[in-house]
Amino acid sequence: SQQGEEDPQALSIQEGENATMNCSYKTSINNLQWYRQNSGRGLVHLILIRSNEREKHSGRLRVTLDTSKKSSSLLITASRAADTASYFCLDSNYQLIWGAGTKLIIKP
């Protein structure tokens, strides 16, 4: 069963626009991580936010965490063609449960 669920399932935007995707989870977490996957390749870690943090930045990425709503959001600012990928959240508690991902397409 998949505990983390990303929303939307697919997102298509113009290059230069901001992209926001959300992740919801069901139980308490130690941390929540976001990963990117390009075209069926291995996943690449983007950012980790701990349960006692509310917001974290890394370059063009901004992640928020709302433990009361059991949700997280990933914002990619000033999107580029290279951001076209699938994005997954991973909520790590006792076991690692992955969501099904958001497929992001950046149109030139």
Added chain:
Amino acid sequence: NAGVTQTPKFQVLKTGQSMTLQCAQDMNHEYMSWYRQDPGMGLRLIHYSVGAGITDQGEVPNGYNVSRSTTEDFPLRLLSAAPSQTSVYFCASSPQGLDEQFFGPGTRLTVL
């Protein structure tokens, strides 16, 4: 560092055949795991290991065996391949289970 390596990259099997997918990491990570990813889906955990000599089952362990005799290697064995095992298999490692996961490039397996 090579990171996490997986071999082979592609494999075609016939139903009933057995094979071993290889995974190795050179980062001295304690935690290693195997996932499968089916089209349009997220990862599902098959087996994982928290250190040499210790393995445990994940979400979908049936039809697969693992062993961890060294910190570096974590092979995944398919005992008797079935078409339902057609998938892309990823190996990952991390310093500890809840930390950043480092992924290999994957093995694309087709079972006919």
